[in-house]
Amino acid sequence: MRFSRELLSTIGLLLLVAHGVARADDACAGFAWDVAHERSVFATAPSAQQAGHDVDSAPLVTTDRLYDLALSPQEQVTLAASPGKKALTDGAYAGLVRIKVASAGTYRVSLSRPFWVDVVKGGALIASTNFTGRPGCDAPHKLVQYPLPAGELLLQVSGATDDRVKIAVTAARATTAH
Protein backbone atom coordinates (compact mmCIF):
# COMPACT_ATOMS: atom_id res chain seq x y z
CA MET A 1 0.00 0.00 0.00
CA ARG A 2 1.55 3.33 -0.98
CA PHE A 3 0.60 6.79 0.25
CA SER A 4 2.40 9.99 -0.70
CA ARG A 5 2.39 11.82 2.59
CA GLU A 6 5.81 12.64 4.00
CA LEU A 7 5.59 16.44 4.14
CA LEU A 8 1.97 16.63 5.26
CA SER A 9 2.60 13.90 7.77
CA THR A 10 5.49 15.75 9.37
CA ILE A 11 3.56 19.02 9.57
CA GLY A 12 0.53 17.20 10.92
CA LEU A 13 2.57 15.41 13.54
CA LEU A 14 4.11 18.63 14.79
CA LEU A 15 0.68 20.19 15.12
CA LEU A 16 -0.61 17.13 16.90
CA VAL A 17 2.30 17.20 19.35
CA ALA A 18 1.59 20.84 20.16
CA HIS A 19 -2.10 20.05 20.61
CA GLY A 20 -1.25 17.01 22.72
CA VAL A 21 0.77 19.04 25.22
CA ALA A 22 -2.29 21.14 25.94
CA ARG A 23 -4.69 18.22 26.28
CA ALA A 24 -2.39 16.02 28.33
CA ASP A 25 -2.71 18.51 31.20
CA ASP A 26 -6.37 17.53 31.68
CA ALA A 27 -6.54 14.01 33.03
CA CYS A 28 -10.30 14.07 32.55
CA ALA A 29 -10.12 14.79 28.82
CA GLY A 30 -10.64 12.00 26.35
CA PHE A 31 -13.54 10.01 27.80
CA ALA A 32 -14.99 7.69 25.19
CA TRP A 33 -18.48 9.00 26.01
CA ASP A 34 -19.95 12.45 26.29
CA VAL A 35 -19.63 12.91 30.06
CA ALA A 36 -20.24 16.65 30.23
CA HIS A 37 -23.25 16.23 32.50
CA GLU A 38 -21.47 13.90 34.90
CA ARG A 39 -18.47 16.23 34.95
CA SER A 40 -20.75 19.11 35.90
CA VAL A 41 -22.31 17.08 38.72
CA PHE A 42 -18.84 16.14 39.98
CA ALA A 43 -17.94 19.84 39.98
CA THR A 44 -20.55 20.51 42.69
CA ALA A 45 -19.99 20.24 46.43
CA PRO A 46 -20.71 16.67 47.53
CA SER A 47 -23.15 15.74 50.24
CA ALA A 48 -21.43 13.54 52.85
CA GLN A 49 -23.26 10.30 53.66
CA GLN A 50 -22.49 7.19 55.65
CA ALA A 51 -23.32 4.30 53.34
CA GLY A 52 -25.48 1.60 54.88
CA HIS A 53 -24.05 -1.57 56.35
CA ASP A 54 -27.19 -3.39 55.25
CA VAL A 55 -30.40 -2.75 53.30
CA ASP A 56 -32.23 -1.23 56.25
CA SER A 57 -29.50 1.28 57.05
CA ALA A 58 -28.96 2.35 53.42
CA PRO A 59 -29.62 6.11 53.06
CA LEU A 60 -31.73 7.45 50.22
CA VAL A 61 -29.90 9.40 47.51
CA THR A 62 -31.28 11.21 44.47
CA THR A 63 -30.22 11.50 40.86
CA ASP A 64 -28.09 14.37 39.60
CA ARG A 65 -26.46 14.97 42.98
CA LEU A 66 -22.95 14.19 44.12
CA TYR A 67 -22.45 12.17 47.30
CA ASP A 68 -19.28 11.52 49.26
CA LEU A 69 -19.92 8.09 50.73
CA ALA A 70 -18.16 6.69 53.76
CA LEU A 71 -17.83 2.92 53.41
CA SER A 72 -17.40 0.28 56.09
CA PRO A 73 -15.09 -2.72 56.29
CA GLN A 74 -16.73 -5.25 53.99
CA GLU A 75 -16.83 -7.97 56.63
CA GLN A 76 -19.15 -5.68 58.62
CA VAL A 77 -21.53 -5.16 55.71
CA THR A 78 -24.43 -7.40 54.75
CA LEU A 79 -24.66 -7.01 51.00
CA ALA A 80 -28.03 -7.06 49.26
CA ALA A 81 -26.74 -9.61 46.73
CA SER A 82 -23.49 -11.36 45.88
CA PRO A 83 -21.37 -8.88 43.92
CA GLY A 84 -21.50 -9.32 40.17
CA LYS A 85 -17.78 -9.82 40.09
CA LYS A 86 -15.97 -12.38 42.23
CA ALA A 87 -12.87 -10.95 43.86
CA LEU A 88 -10.71 -11.32 46.95
CA THR A 89 -12.01 -8.93 49.57
CA ASP A 90 -9.16 -8.92 52.09
CA GLY A 91 -9.17 -5.44 53.60
CA ALA A 92 -12.00 -4.28 51.33
CA TYR A 93 -14.69 -1.72 52.08
CA ALA A 94 -18.35 -1.76 51.08
CA GLY A 95 -21.64 0.05 51.54
CA LEU A 96 -25.20 0.48 50.29
CA VAL A 97 -27.47 3.36 49.33
CA ARG A 98 -31.05 3.46 48.06
CA ILE A 99 -32.12 5.44 45.04
CA LYS A 100 -35.56 6.26 43.68
CA VAL A 101 -35.73 6.27 39.89
CA ALA A 102 -38.63 8.40 38.69
CA SER A 103 -38.91 6.94 35.20
CA ALA A 104 -37.49 3.85 33.57
CA GLY A 105 -34.55 4.43 31.25
CA THR A 106 -30.81 4.23 30.83
CA TYR A 107 -28.84 5.62 33.73
CA ARG A 108 -25.20 6.00 34.62
CA VAL A 109 -23.57 5.40 37.97
CA SER A 110 -20.38 7.46 38.17
CA LEU A 111 -17.67 6.92 40.77
CA SER A 112 -14.52 8.80 41.71
CA ARG A 113 -12.59 5.56 42.15
CA PRO A 114 -12.43 2.31 40.16
CA PHE A 115 -14.57 0.41 42.68
CA TRP A 116 -17.05 -2.30 41.86
CA VAL A 117 -20.69 -1.24 41.90
CA ASP A 118 -23.90 -3.24 41.49
CA VAL A 119 -27.50 -2.15 41.13
CA VAL A 120 -29.85 -4.48 42.96
CA LYS A 121 -33.61 -4.88 42.67
CA GLY A 122 -35.46 -7.44 44.75
CA GLY A 123 -32.22 -9.20 45.64
CA ALA A 124 -31.20 -9.63 41.98
CA LEU A 125 -28.51 -7.77 40.11
CA ILE A 126 -29.42 -5.57 37.16
CA ALA A 127 -26.86 -6.22 34.44
CA SER A 128 -24.88 -3.25 33.23
CA THR A 129 -24.76 -2.59 29.50
CA ASN A 130 -21.53 -0.64 29.18
CA PHE A 131 -18.79 1.12 31.09
CA THR A 132 -15.99 3.57 30.55
CA GLY A 133 -13.33 5.35 32.57
CA ARG A 134 -10.33 7.59 32.52
CA PRO A 135 -7.07 6.84 34.37
CA GLY A 136 -5.88 9.75 36.46
CA CYS A 137 -9.33 11.36 36.56
CA ASP A 138 -11.45 11.21 39.70
CA ALA A 139 -14.30 13.48 38.63
CA PRO A 140 -15.44 10.89 37.73
CA HIS A 141 -13.05 8.00 37.26
CA LYS A 142 -15.50 5.35 36.15
CA LEU A 143 -19.02 5.28 34.69
CA VAL A 144 -21.27 2.25 34.41
CA GLN A 145 -24.47 2.28 32.38
CA TYR A 146 -27.64 0.37 33.36
CA PRO A 147 -31.18 0.01 32.05
CA LEU A 148 -33.11 0.85 35.20
CA PRO A 149 -36.78 0.35 35.98
CA ALA A 150 -38.74 3.03 37.80
CA GLY A 151 -38.92 2.61 41.55
CA GLU A 152 -36.60 2.13 44.47
CA LEU A 153 -33.31 0.33 43.87
CA LEU A 154 -30.14 -0.37 45.82
CA LEU A 155 -26.64 0.68 44.85
CA GLN A 156 -23.99 -1.54 46.33
CA VAL A 157 -20.29 -0.68 46.34
CA SER A 158 -18.00 -3.59 47.24
CA GLY A 159 -14.39 -4.70 47.07
CA ALA A 160 -13.34 -1.06 47.48
CA THR A 161 -9.70 -0.40 48.29
CA ASP A 162 -10.50 2.74 50.27
CA ASP A 163 -13.25 3.77 52.69
CA ARG A 164 -14.49 6.78 50.72
CA VAL A 165 -15.91 7.23 47.25
CA LYS A 166 -17.83 9.98 45.50
CA ILE A 167 -20.82 8.76 43.54
CA ALA A 168 -23.58 10.21 41.35
CA VAL A 169 -26.47 8.73 39.36
CA THR A 170 -27.54 10.48 36.17
CA ALA A 171 -29.76 9.81 33.19
CA ALA A 172 -27.63 8.64 30.27
CA ARG A 173 -26.78 10.76 27.30
CA ALA A 174 -24.90 9.72 24.13
CA THR A 175 -22.18 7.10 24.52
CA THR A 176 -20.64 7.56 21.10
CA ALA A 177 -16.87 7.38 20.92
CA HIS A 178 -15.05 10.50 19.85
Next chain:
Amino acid sequence: MRREPRIGALAVCALVLLISHSARLHADNSRSSPADAVGTRLFADSRDPPSYAPLAEEDKTRFDLGHAVFNTHWVPAGTPRAQRRDGLGPLFNADSCDACHNEGARGRGPQGDGPAPPDLVIKLESAPRVEDEDAGGDPVYGRVLNTQVLVGLRAEATITIRYEAFSGRYPDGQAFTLHKPHYEIADLHFGPLGAHTIIEPRIAPAVFGAGLLDAVPQSAITSSGATGAVAWRTVNGERRVGRFGWQATAVSLRDQVTQAFSREMGITSADRPHDDCTPRERQCLAAPNGGDPEVSTELLDAVLAFQQFLAVPESPRRAAGEGAQLFRALGCDTCHTPQLPVELADASGQMHSASIEPYTDLRLHDLGEGLADRDVSGAPVQSRWRTAPLWGMGYRLGRESVPRFLHDGRARTLEEAILWHQGEAAAINERFVALPVQARQALTDWVGTR
Protein backbone atom coordinates in the same frame (compact mmCIF):
# COMPACT_ATOMS: atom_id res chain seq x y z
CA MET B 1 -5.42 7.44 -4.01
CA ARG B 2 -6.51 4.76 -6.43
CA ARG B 3 -5.09 1.28 -6.07
CA GLU B 4 -3.86 -0.46 -9.16
CA PRO B 5 -5.40 -3.88 -9.53
CA ARG B 6 -2.77 -6.58 -9.61
CA ILE B 7 -5.05 -9.43 -10.50
CA GLY B 8 -6.88 -9.56 -13.76
CA ALA B 9 -10.57 -8.80 -13.54
CA LEU B 10 -11.44 -12.06 -15.25
CA ALA B 11 -9.49 -14.06 -12.73
CA VAL B 12 -11.29 -12.34 -9.85
CA CYS B 13 -14.69 -12.89 -11.46
CA ALA B 14 -13.85 -16.55 -11.92
CA LEU B 15 -12.78 -16.84 -8.30
CA VAL B 16 -15.96 -15.21 -7.03
CA LEU B 17 -18.18 -17.30 -9.29
CA LEU B 18 -16.44 -20.47 -8.20
CA ILE B 19 -16.83 -19.54 -4.57
CA SER B 20 -20.47 -18.55 -4.96
CA HIS B 21 -21.23 -21.88 -6.62
CA SER B 22 -19.33 -23.79 -4.01
CA ALA B 23 -21.10 -21.95 -1.24
CA ARG B 24 -24.47 -23.00 -2.61
CA LEU B 25 -23.42 -26.62 -2.71
CA HIS B 26 -22.14 -26.58 0.85
CA ALA B 27 -23.79 -24.73 3.64
CA ASP B 28 -21.43 -23.35 6.27
CA ASN B 29 -19.34 -26.46 6.67
CA SER B 30 -16.41 -24.54 8.06
CA ARG B 31 -17.37 -25.24 11.65
CA SER B 32 -16.55 -28.70 12.74
CA SER B 33 -19.10 -30.60 14.72
CA PRO B 34 -18.78 -30.28 18.48
CA ALA B 35 -17.47 -33.83 18.57
CA ASP B 36 -14.50 -32.81 16.43
CA ALA B 37 -13.31 -29.67 18.15
CA VAL B 38 -13.24 -28.66 21.80
CA GLY B 39 -12.89 -25.40 23.61
CA THR B 40 -15.87 -23.23 22.76
CA ARG B 41 -18.80 -22.73 25.12
CA LEU B 42 -21.75 -20.42 25.22
CA PHE B 43 -21.04 -17.53 27.61
CA ALA B 44 -24.49 -16.96 29.06
CA ASP B 45 -23.15 -14.50 31.64
CA SER B 46 -19.89 -12.74 30.84
CA ARG B 47 -19.22 -12.29 34.55
CA ASP B 48 -19.30 -16.04 35.07
CA PRO B 49 -17.23 -17.42 32.20
CA PRO B 50 -17.27 -21.23 31.96
CA SER B 51 -14.47 -23.75 31.71
CA TYR B 52 -14.13 -25.53 28.37
CA ALA B 53 -14.87 -28.89 29.95
CA PRO B 54 -16.30 -30.22 33.20
CA LEU B 55 -13.71 -29.97 35.95
CA ALA B 56 -12.84 -32.25 38.83
CA GLU B 57 -13.88 -30.73 42.15
CA GLU B 58 -10.34 -29.68 43.07
CA ASP B 59 -9.81 -27.99 39.69
CA LYS B 60 -13.21 -26.26 39.92
CA THR B 61 -12.23 -24.84 43.30
CA ARG B 62 -8.95 -23.54 41.87
CA PHE B 63 -10.76 -22.18 38.77
CA ASP B 64 -13.22 -20.22 40.94
CA LEU B 65 -10.50 -18.90 43.23
CA GLY B 66 -8.43 -17.99 40.18
CA HIS B 67 -11.35 -16.07 38.71
CA ALA B 68 -11.58 -14.07 41.94
CA VAL B 69 -7.83 -13.41 41.90
CA PHE B 70 -8.10 -12.35 38.25
CA ASN B 71 -10.71 -9.76 39.23
CA THR B 72 -9.03 -8.59 42.42
CA HIS B 73 -7.84 -5.02 42.76
CA TRP B 74 -4.41 -5.18 44.35
CA VAL B 75 -3.42 -2.59 46.94
CA PRO B 76 -0.08 -1.15 48.09
CA ALA B 77 2.13 -3.11 50.44
CA GLY B 78 1.20 -2.57 54.05
CA THR B 79 -2.46 -1.69 53.46
CA PRO B 80 -4.29 -2.61 56.69
CA ARG B 81 -6.19 -5.93 56.58
CA ALA B 82 -5.21 -6.46 52.93
CA GLN B 83 -3.45 -9.77 53.68
CA ARG B 84 -3.41 -11.72 50.39
CA ARG B 85 -3.83 -8.81 48.01
CA ASP B 86 -1.17 -6.27 48.89
CA GLY B 87 2.02 -5.62 46.93
CA LEU B 88 0.82 -3.50 44.03
CA GLY B 89 3.52 -1.40 42.34
CA PRO B 90 5.21 0.84 43.17
CA LEU B 91 5.20 1.26 39.37
CA PHE B 92 2.37 -0.34 37.44
CA ASN B 93 -0.11 0.03 34.58
CA ALA B 94 -3.23 -1.47 36.16
CA ASP B 95 -4.20 -2.80 39.58
CA SER B 96 -5.94 -5.98 38.42
CA CYS B 97 -5.77 -8.51 35.57
CA ASP B 98 -9.40 -7.74 34.84
CA ALA B 99 -8.73 -4.02 34.36
CA CYS B 100 -7.08 -4.84 31.02
CA HIS B 101 -8.50 -8.27 30.15
CA ASN B 102 -12.10 -7.53 31.11
CA GLU B 103 -13.79 -10.86 31.92
CA GLY B 104 -11.01 -12.59 29.99
CA ALA B 105 -11.55 -10.54 26.86
CA ARG B 106 -9.06 -8.48 24.97
CA GLY B 107 -8.55 -4.88 26.03
CA ARG B 108 -10.83 -2.35 24.45
CA GLY B 109 -7.85 -0.27 23.42
CA PRO B 110 -7.69 3.37 22.40
CA GLN B 111 -11.02 4.83 21.32
CA GLY B 112 -9.46 7.82 19.59
CA ASP B 113 -6.92 10.57 20.12
CA GLY B 114 -5.92 11.12 23.73
CA PRO B 115 -4.15 9.49 26.65
CA ALA B 116 -3.29 5.82 26.18
CA PRO B 117 -5.73 3.63 28.12
CA PRO B 118 -4.34 1.20 30.71
CA ASP B 119 -5.08 -1.78 28.47
CA LEU B 120 -2.55 -0.55 25.94
CA VAL B 121 0.95 -0.81 27.38
CA ILE B 122 4.19 0.40 25.87
CA LYS B 123 6.70 -2.40 26.12
CA LEU B 124 10.35 -1.50 25.72
CA GLU B 125 13.04 -3.65 24.17
CA SER B 126 16.73 -3.10 23.63
CA ALA B 127 17.84 -3.13 20.03
CA PRO B 128 18.95 -4.95 18.05
CA ARG B 129 16.43 -7.73 18.19
CA VAL B 130 18.18 -11.07 18.22
CA GLU B 131 16.45 -14.27 17.26
CA ASP B 132 15.98 -16.65 20.13
CA GLU B 133 17.45 -14.25 22.68
CA ASP B 134 15.96 -11.93 25.24
CA ALA B 135 17.61 -8.60 24.49
CA GLY B 136 16.27 -7.02 27.68
CA GLY B 137 14.36 -3.80 28.22
CA ASP B 138 15.28 -0.14 28.24
CA PRO B 139 18.36 0.48 30.42
CA VAL B 140 16.55 3.13 32.48
CA TYR B 141 12.83 2.30 32.31
CA GLY B 142 12.90 -1.49 32.05
CA ARG B 143 10.53 -3.77 30.14
CA VAL B 144 7.34 -1.71 30.34
CA LEU B 145 6.72 2.00 30.54
CA ASN B 146 4.66 2.19 33.73
CA THR B 147 2.15 5.02 33.66
CA GLN B 148 0.63 4.48 37.11
CA VAL B 149 2.38 4.85 40.41
CA LEU B 150 1.72 4.71 44.14
CA VAL B 151 1.28 7.92 46.07
CA GLY B 152 4.59 9.68 46.70
CA LEU B 153 6.31 8.49 43.52
CA ARG B 154 6.27 9.78 39.95
CA ALA B 155 5.08 7.73 37.01
CA GLU B 156 7.71 6.84 34.45
CA ALA B 157 5.98 8.78 31.67
CA THR B 158 2.72 9.87 30.11
CA ILE B 159 1.63 8.47 26.77
CA THR B 160 -0.69 10.20 24.33
CA ILE B 161 -1.89 8.74 21.06
CA ARG B 162 -2.73 10.70 17.93
CA TYR B 163 -4.08 9.07 14.80
CA GLU B 164 -3.14 10.06 11.29
CA ALA B 165 -5.79 9.12 8.75
CA PHE B 166 -4.88 7.81 5.30
CA SER B 167 -7.35 7.43 2.49
CA GLY B 168 -7.19 4.89 -0.27
CA ARG B 169 -9.45 3.30 -2.87
CA TYR B 170 -10.17 -0.24 -3.92
CA PRO B 171 -9.95 -1.05 -7.62
CA ASP B 172 -13.76 -0.90 -7.70
CA GLY B 173 -13.58 2.73 -6.58
CA GLN B 174 -14.81 2.28 -3.03
CA ALA B 175 -12.90 4.41 -0.55
CA PHE B 176 -11.32 3.26 2.67
CA THR B 177 -9.50 5.00 5.50
CA LEU B 178 -6.76 3.66 7.73
CA HIS B 179 -5.50 5.21 10.96
CA LYS B 180 -1.82 5.23 11.79
CA PRO B 181 -1.01 5.81 15.47
CA HIS B 182 1.66 8.20 16.71
CA TYR B 183 2.79 7.84 20.31
CA GLU B 184 3.84 10.93 22.23
CA ILE B 185 5.88 9.85 25.23
CA ALA B 186 6.30 12.77 27.59
CA ASP B 187 7.18 13.54 31.21
CA LEU B 188 9.93 10.92 31.21
CA HIS B 189 10.96 10.84 34.84
CA PHE B 190 14.58 9.83 34.35
CA GLY B 191 15.34 11.54 31.07
CA PRO B 192 15.21 10.09 27.59
CA LEU B 193 14.73 6.48 26.67
CA GLY B 194 17.82 4.54 25.63
CA ALA B 195 19.13 5.51 22.21
CA HIS B 196 18.51 1.99 20.89
CA THR B 197 15.21 1.23 22.57
CA ILE B 198 12.35 -0.21 20.54
CA ILE B 199 8.88 1.07 21.44
CA GLU B 200 6.24 -1.66 21.40
CA PRO B 201 2.60 -0.65 21.89
CA ARG B 202 0.53 -3.69 22.82
CA ILE B 203 -3.15 -4.13 23.64
CA ALA B 204 -3.94 -6.66 26.33
CA PRO B 205 -4.86 -9.82 24.41
CA ALA B 206 -7.83 -12.03 25.27
CA VAL B 207 -7.04 -14.89 27.60
CA PHE B 208 -9.89 -17.10 26.38
CA GLY B 209 -8.59 -20.51 25.41
CA ALA B 210 -5.05 -19.79 26.64
CA GLY B 211 -4.82 -23.20 28.27
CA LEU B 212 -5.83 -24.83 25.01
CA LEU B 213 -3.06 -23.02 23.11
CA ASP B 214 -0.69 -24.19 25.84
CA ALA B 215 -1.83 -27.75 25.10
CA VAL B 216 -0.89 -27.66 21.41
CA PRO B 217 2.04 -30.09 20.97
CA GLN B 218 5.26 -28.35 20.02
CA SER B 219 5.53 -30.60 16.96
CA ALA B 220 2.31 -29.12 15.55
CA ILE B 221 3.88 -25.65 15.58
CA THR B 222 7.29 -26.63 14.27
CA SER B 223 6.10 -28.78 11.35
CA SER B 224 8.29 -28.06 8.34
CA GLY B 225 5.52 -27.47 5.81
CA ALA B 226 4.16 -24.39 7.51
CA THR B 227 4.87 -20.79 6.51
CA GLY B 228 6.47 -18.20 8.75
CA ALA B 229 8.89 -18.93 11.53
CA VAL B 230 8.85 -20.76 14.81
CA ALA B 231 9.27 -18.42 17.78
CA TRP B 232 12.17 -20.28 19.35
CA ARG B 233 13.11 -18.97 22.79
CA THR B 234 15.83 -20.08 25.15
CA VAL B 235 14.60 -20.26 28.72
CA ASN B 236 16.98 -21.42 31.46
CA GLY B 237 19.15 -23.00 28.80
CA GLU B 238 16.26 -24.91 27.28
CA ARG B 239 15.08 -24.18 23.72
CA ARG B 240 11.31 -23.87 23.69
CA VAL B 241 8.62 -22.60 21.35
CA GLY B 242 7.15 -19.21 22.22
CA ARG B 243 3.38 -19.14 21.81
CA PHE B 244 1.91 -16.33 23.98
CA GLY B 245 1.92 -12.60 23.44
CA TRP B 246 1.69 -10.63 20.21
CA GLN B 247 5.14 -11.81 19.22
CA ALA B 248 5.08 -15.18 20.98
CA THR B 249 7.69 -14.03 23.46
CA ALA B 250 6.29 -16.17 26.28
CA VAL B 251 6.80 -19.91 26.15
CA SER B 252 3.93 -20.87 28.42
CA LEU B 253 0.85 -19.49 30.07
CA ARG B 254 2.77 -19.37 33.35
CA ASP B 255 5.56 -17.41 31.68
CA GLN B 256 3.07 -14.91 30.26
CA VAL B 257 1.09 -14.46 33.48
CA THR B 258 4.11 -13.98 35.74
CA GLN B 259 5.54 -11.44 33.29
CA ALA B 260 2.30 -9.46 33.46
CA PHE B 261 2.20 -9.61 37.27
CA SER B 262 5.77 -8.37 37.53
CA ARG B 263 5.99 -5.81 34.75
CA GLU B 264 2.46 -4.42 34.49
CA MET B 265 1.23 -4.69 38.07
CA GLY B 266 4.46 -4.58 40.05
CA ILE B 267 3.64 -7.84 41.82
CA THR B 268 6.37 -10.39 42.38
CA SER B 269 5.89 -14.15 42.16
CA ALA B 270 8.00 -17.20 42.91
CA ASP B 271 8.99 -17.30 39.22
CA ARG B 272 9.76 -13.57 38.97
CA PRO B 273 10.92 -12.25 42.34
CA HIS B 274 11.60 -8.71 41.11
CA ASP B 275 9.45 -5.82 39.91
CA ASP B 276 10.32 -3.97 36.68
CA CYS B 277 12.69 -1.58 38.49
CA THR B 278 16.07 -0.73 36.98
CA PRO B 279 19.15 0.35 38.99
CA ARG B 280 18.35 3.95 38.12
CA GLU B 281 14.92 3.67 39.75
CA ARG B 282 16.11 3.65 43.36
CA GLN B 283 12.76 4.56 44.92
CA CYS B 284 11.16 1.69 43.07
CA LEU B 285 13.84 -0.71 44.32
CA ALA B 286 13.51 0.57 47.88
CA ALA B 287 9.71 0.45 48.04
CA PRO B 288 8.20 -1.88 50.65
CA ASN B 289 7.02 -5.21 49.36
CA GLY B 290 3.79 -6.99 50.09
CA GLY B 291 5.38 -10.32 50.93
CA ASP B 292 7.97 -12.54 49.37
CA PRO B 293 6.60 -13.26 46.85
CA GLU B 294 3.71 -10.80 46.69
CA VAL B 295 1.33 -13.15 44.90
CA SER B 296 1.42 -16.38 46.84
CA THR B 297 2.02 -19.65 45.06
CA GLU B 298 -1.55 -20.69 45.93
CA LEU B 299 -3.06 -17.61 44.29
CA LEU B 300 -0.72 -17.78 41.29
CA ASP B 301 -1.63 -21.44 40.73
CA ALA B 302 -5.31 -20.51 40.99
CA VAL B 303 -5.15 -17.67 38.48
CA LEU B 304 -3.24 -19.98 36.15
CA ALA B 305 -5.94 -22.63 36.58
CA PHE B 306 -8.60 -20.07 35.71
CA GLN B 307 -6.86 -19.20 32.46
CA GLN B 308 -5.85 -22.79 31.75
CA PHE B 309 -9.44 -24.02 31.85
CA LEU B 310 -11.22 -20.92 30.57
CA ALA B 311 -13.36 -21.68 27.52
CA VAL B 312 -13.51 -19.73 24.29
CA PRO B 313 -16.85 -17.95 23.86
CA GLU B 314 -18.99 -19.41 21.14
CA SER B 315 -20.18 -16.96 18.52
CA PRO B 316 -23.84 -16.09 18.95
CA ARG B 317 -24.06 -15.43 15.19
CA ARG B 318 -23.54 -17.45 12.03
CA ALA B 319 -22.59 -16.24 8.56
CA ALA B 320 -23.04 -17.64 5.08
CA GLY B 321 -20.52 -20.18 3.84
CA GLU B 322 -19.30 -17.90 1.08
CA GLY B 323 -17.02 -16.15 3.56
CA ALA B 324 -15.50 -19.47 4.58
CA GLN B 325 -14.80 -20.33 0.97
CA LEU B 326 -13.18 -16.94 0.41
CA PHE B 327 -11.09 -17.35 3.57
CA ARG B 328 -9.59 -20.47 2.03
CA ALA B 329 -9.47 -19.25 -1.56
CA LEU B 330 -7.58 -16.09 -0.67
CA GLY B 331 -5.13 -18.05 1.49
CA CYS B 332 -6.02 -16.51 4.86
CA ASP B 333 -6.00 -20.02 6.28
CA THR B 334 -2.31 -20.35 5.46
CA CYS B 335 -1.51 -18.57 8.72
CA HIS B 336 -4.92 -18.38 10.42
CA THR B 337 -4.93 -22.17 10.52
CA PRO B 338 -8.45 -23.28 11.40
CA GLN B 339 -7.56 -26.35 13.44
CA LEU B 340 -4.70 -27.38 15.71
CA PRO B 341 -4.30 -30.59 17.69
CA VAL B 342 -4.19 -30.54 21.50
CA GLU B 343 -3.28 -33.03 24.19
CA LEU B 344 -5.63 -32.60 27.14
CA ALA B 345 -6.19 -34.26 30.47
CA ASP B 346 -9.79 -35.12 31.31
CA ALA B 347 -11.32 -34.74 34.76
CA SER B 348 -9.79 -38.07 35.82
CA GLY B 349 -6.34 -37.01 34.67
CA GLN B 350 -6.35 -39.29 31.60
CA MET B 351 -4.64 -37.68 28.59
CA HIS B 352 -6.41 -37.68 25.25
CA SER B 353 -6.04 -36.09 21.85
CA ALA B 354 -8.51 -33.55 20.51
CA SER B 355 -8.52 -30.54 18.24
CA ILE B 356 -9.31 -26.86 18.64
CA GLU B 357 -10.30 -24.17 16.13
CA PRO B 358 -8.23 -21.12 17.07
CA TYR B 359 -7.46 -19.89 13.54
CA THR B 360 -3.77 -19.44 14.28
CA ASP B 361 -0.64 -21.38 13.44
CA LEU B 362 1.15 -19.99 16.53
CA ARG B 363 4.02 -19.02 14.23
CA LEU B 364 5.62 -15.67 13.46
CA HIS B 365 5.05 -13.68 10.28
CA ASP B 366 6.46 -10.41 8.99
CA LEU B 367 3.46 -8.26 8.05
CA GLY B 368 5.45 -5.42 6.57
CA GLU B 369 6.80 -2.06 7.59
CA GLY B 370 3.40 -0.45 8.16
CA LEU B 371 2.77 -2.59 11.22
CA ALA B 372 6.38 -2.81 12.37
CA ASP B 373 7.53 -1.46 15.72
CA ARG B 374 9.68 1.66 15.69
CA ASP B 375 12.77 2.61 17.65
CA VAL B 376 13.10 5.91 19.50
CA SER B 377 14.28 7.62 16.31
CA GLY B 378 11.09 6.54 14.55
CA ALA B 379 12.85 4.06 12.29
CA PRO B 380 10.93 0.82 11.67
CA VAL B 381 12.34 -2.36 13.17
CA GLN B 382 11.69 -5.68 11.51
CA SER B 383 8.79 -7.18 13.43
CA ARG B 384 7.31 -10.63 13.25
CA TRP B 385 3.89 -11.26 14.67
CA ARG B 386 2.30 -14.40 16.00
CA THR B 387 -0.80 -15.06 13.94
CA ALA B 388 -3.59 -13.63 16.06
CA PRO B 389 -6.21 -16.26 16.95
CA LEU B 390 -9.61 -15.41 15.48
CA TRP B 391 -11.67 -17.53 17.84
CA GLY B 392 -14.02 -15.59 20.06
CA MET B 393 -14.45 -12.90 17.40
CA GLY B 394 -18.22 -13.31 17.16
CA TYR B 395 -18.60 -12.93 20.92
CA ARG B 396 -16.36 -9.85 20.89
CA LEU B 397 -18.26 -8.12 18.16
CA GLY B 398 -21.52 -8.82 19.96
CA ARG B 399 -20.22 -7.10 23.11
CA GLU B 400 -18.10 -4.24 21.89
CA SER B 401 -19.70 -1.15 20.42
CA VAL B 402 -16.34 0.27 19.31
CA PRO B 403 -14.04 -2.71 18.65
CA ARG B 404 -10.36 -2.28 17.92
CA PHE B 405 -8.11 -4.75 16.11
CA LEU B 406 -4.40 -5.58 15.64
CA HIS B 407 -1.65 -5.40 18.28
CA ASP B 408 -2.13 -1.69 18.96
CA GLY B 409 -5.82 -1.29 18.22
CA ARG B 410 -5.29 0.90 15.17
CA ALA B 411 -7.81 -0.98 13.03
CA ARG B 412 -11.44 -0.03 13.66
CA THR B 413 -12.94 -2.81 11.57
CA LEU B 414 -11.92 -6.27 10.40
CA GLU B 415 -11.64 -4.81 6.92
CA GLU B 416 -9.08 -2.26 8.13
CA ALA B 417 -7.18 -5.03 9.91
CA ILE B 418 -6.95 -7.02 6.68
CA LEU B 419 -5.82 -3.94 4.74
CA TRP B 420 -2.90 -3.46 7.15
CA HIS B 421 -1.61 -6.96 6.35
CA GLN B 422 1.44 -6.65 4.08
CA GLY B 423 4.82 -8.39 4.06
CA GLU B 424 4.22 -12.13 3.97
CA ALA B 425 0.51 -11.43 3.57
CA ALA B 426 0.90 -8.96 0.68
CA ALA B 427 -0.36 -11.37 -1.96
CA ILE B 428 -3.43 -12.19 0.13
CA ASN B 429 -4.02 -8.48 0.66
CA GLU B 430 -3.91 -7.96 -3.11
CA ARG B 431 -6.45 -10.71 -3.65
CA PHE B 432 -8.69 -9.20 -0.98
CA VAL B 433 -8.67 -5.69 -2.43
CA ALA B 434 -9.40 -7.09 -5.89
CA LEU B 435 -12.61 -8.75 -4.68
CA PRO B 436 -15.99 -7.17 -5.36
CA VAL B 437 -17.41 -5.28 -2.42
CA GLN B 438 -20.00 -7.99 -1.68
CA ALA B 439 -17.29 -10.63 -1.46
CA ARG B 440 -15.16 -8.48 0.82
CA GLN B 441 -18.18 -8.03 3.05
CA ALA B 442 -18.94 -11.76 3.01
CA LEU B 443 -15.39 -12.51 4.13
CA THR B 444 -15.35 -10.02 6.99
CA ASP B 445 -18.86 -11.07 8.06
CA TRP B 446 -17.70 -14.66 8.28
CA VAL B 447 -14.50 -13.83 10.18
CA GLY B 448 -16.72 -11.84 12.54
CA THR B 449 -18.57 -15.01 13.49
CA ARG B 450 -15.55 -17.13 14.50
